[in-house]
Amino acid sequence: MLKRKVWRDLRQNLTQFMAIFLMSLLGMWIYGGMDAESTGASRVAARFYEEYNLADLWVMGGAFSDEEARTIEKIPGVISAERRMMVTGELDISSGDDEVQTSEVKKPSMQIGFLTDYQMNRFEIMEGEDFTPETEGVWIDRFVAKKHHLKIGDTVYFKIDGITITSILKGVIRTPEMVYYADSTDITAEYGDHGYAFLAADSYPSVEPLAYNQIVVDTKNGSVEEQDAMKESIALALDRDNIVVSDRSQTIAYNTFQSEMAQHKSMGALFSGVFLLIAVLGIVTTMTRLTSNQRIQIGTLKALGFSKKVITRHYVSYGFLLSLAGSTAGMYIGAMTLPRIIYPAFEGGYELPALKGQLSLGPYVAVLISVALSTMVSYLSCRKELADPPAVTLKPAAPKKIKHSAFEKSKAWLSMSFSSQWNVRDILRNKARSIMGIIGVSGCTMLMICAFGCSDSTYSLIDWMYGGLMTSEYKITLSDKADYGTAVDYANQYKGQLLQESSIEIFAEDIRKTGSLTVLDAGNYMHYKNASLKKIQLTETGVALSYKMAQNLGIGQGDFIKWHIVGEDEWETTRVVQIYRDPMTPGITMTRAVFEGLNHKFAPTSILTNMEVDNGLTENKSIQAILNIAQMKADFAKNMEGMNMMITMMVMAAVILGIVVLYNLGVLSFVEKTREIATLKVLGFQTRKVRTILQTQNIWISIMGILVGLPLGYGLLILMCTTMSDNMDLVPIVGFPSYLISMGGTFLVSVGVNFLLSGKVKTIDMVDALKGVE
């Protein structure tokens, strides 16, 4: 029968319990959904890596000999090692197909690999035949093949450093090594505009032996330490200074995917944390109210001989049942819905086999924690009524001692209207309820600020990158064929600034990172800011380190770093004289004078200019690509679907949070105040006046909540920006309109809920409400 009582009580206090249920559900919906999405994708990726044997280590550097590959194979733990040559080139769509209007279609830039063996990084064949190192022909990624209408058997032309390679398309593929790939000049992956192709090493039309610049290594799976040890052994065995050994986490494809998954998980956890907190708060207020309302019932049960244990279990079951039902349902609903919403947006970003949501252990543990927490809170809420002997509990609780607060003795108090006095007292005397209201509203504001802040920060990042940091309108990327003289000629022709951008490896104490080196020649197209975003000039005395890289390395201004350009032997040890911020490319930057001072030869790789550059210039073998900055910014804005979806989700969550918390509180306080309201009505207050009194309080609470929520939202944004990625230096920015929208939005939610609630005042029957209690 006590079980029936549970159900009937639940039905009687439907609004409050529904709020608890919904909050538990929403919390686990987001967490379960994000987890299922990232776990599912990670598992698909892991299987993909496993099935097509993604390499474990990449050794990069100068021309490797076959002996060197064999040397690596002899190292314990290494299964096999393959030499290959990876170069960048271009798919020449004009040479083959005359029907295509070449001037309008951008030639896709390609990463082209010449393979000696095929043990690792195997291809999933989408179309055509499987690869062998003996077969002639080319295997191309499916996006480029699709975009440029390439069919099996077509003749395909590549341009690599001015050399044209002709081959027959044998297969359309994807490979675990290229789960994500972006052109060095692109902000986001634009599959189809750039891609990859693999051929057998023999297909390279050269009489000289190939300059194999990579060895990929397959190892027995081991711990991070073992892998690090193996990297050391390889470096030692080859005994060359100019090599870099990377593991999977240092490759862009693997790392980008992995860190995005981790980010989704932590974001999911963060949001559900907010909702679960609200759920727990809801349980506290609801259960405290329920048990104090049912005090006499508790006393009766005790008098009838029910043990404390049974009564406790009865009251605890409310919180237990609700949170169990809510969070379990939330978890499964989330796991079913969110992956379906998110995966389509994924498909443009990552090249993976079909994804399927899957829950990890985390959400199950979270459900347990949430249920345990809710149950414990329910227990604490009803403990008070259970402590006394039945003789005491059978009597109504002694009225709370009410003291005049200090504020009520001040002069300001006397000048306040009746309704203000009434509201101040009501807020102060129902602190738990008021605080919960403020937390709910501030949570709503917080989520909105964070959502809009994310968008503001990302857009400002782009503005900063192109327009703040780099002010040129065009960037001409030179090919490997361009020598210094050619570069200077172009620079003069376009009145441009020469730039060298290279990959480097940086050491600081124990930490080793890869980053980029930027060397600036004379010109005024690059403008740097320091850590606190004040403009700085690069000094002529030393190197500057990017803020994000400094954080990753755990060092600061004045510390020493050891670095070398990938593919070169000389290691430099230099002091960091400046810290600068760069949103996208962590690394070091210096002037040409400093670079040459270190006995390096300045080898420009690109030119920045404001003069209009014709696309036809890429026909020239010295020019690799031309970037139109305005075009890039526009493309980027188009590519914000993922971001917009996240913002929509967060705003939705904020609104639901606001409505549920405020409505719940409203009903709660309304029920508690029924007698007071009835009394006011009997005394002759008009419904409108009573309504105003109630609304005033909600508006006060909303304003306080909004004020608390503003800094919290900014804090959350900072947290999200700093954990976003290793490479992006996202500066948290919330624009003024975003503040206005967030505040206005929250207020609107509050007003809306008020409107729903105020109708209830009319429904109070004075006579009924003033009859005896119970």
Added chain:
Amino acid sequence: MTPLMEFHSVSKEYRNGERIFYALKDASFSIDAGEMVVILGPSGAGKSTLLNLLGGMDSASDGSILFEGNDLTNYTDNQLTQYRARNVGVVFQFYNLIPTLTAYENVALMKDLEEIGLFGNKRNEVIDEERMKPAEALAAVGLAEHMHQFPSQLSGGEQQRTSIARAIAKNPKLLLCDEPTGALDTETGREVLCLLQRMSREKKCTVIMVTHNSIFSDIADKVIRVKNGGIKEIIINDHPKDADEVGW
């Protein structure tokens, strides 16, 4: 024959800082099994305290309370709960029915007193096999017709009868009634009183009634008058009247 219940110099005190207030002081009496006892006294005399102590709902500050020879004052909270569950039925002045349960369910609630373990094992042996079925108990109080209504749909008298049905359903040795007619009109009050007397006589159940209404003393076997926290006198009534005979 040992009495069912014995009070030996029982006191109950409340402290408020330095001041000590005696709700009950040095009370001694005994109650035999099957007796109908009325505890009579004005408000604040200590009647409710007596009732609470009798029902194991509160603990004494001093003295000893023997139930079938066992001292309740030595009982732990758990033992007191067991005592209540096994031996005591309570009828409250304001009925104290669970508003979300129907009359039938309020009575059937007593079944939940049995604590069943995870494996179907009984954790306690609260209730005898002889206990009444809820429908029987309700029929006994004349509520067979209305048993599926909620308390709010019942009249005061019906609610009180439900409360009595709930109390007798577990076949208690002791039926404690706290002003059972206090909230009822004369006629309904008389009906309830008749019912209680019948229970006492037919079921050989010890009924202890607390009231400020001296008319009740006529129907009792024993009347304990309390005043200012002490026992004023104990009257043995050799020929108690029938409840429907007493004038109101």
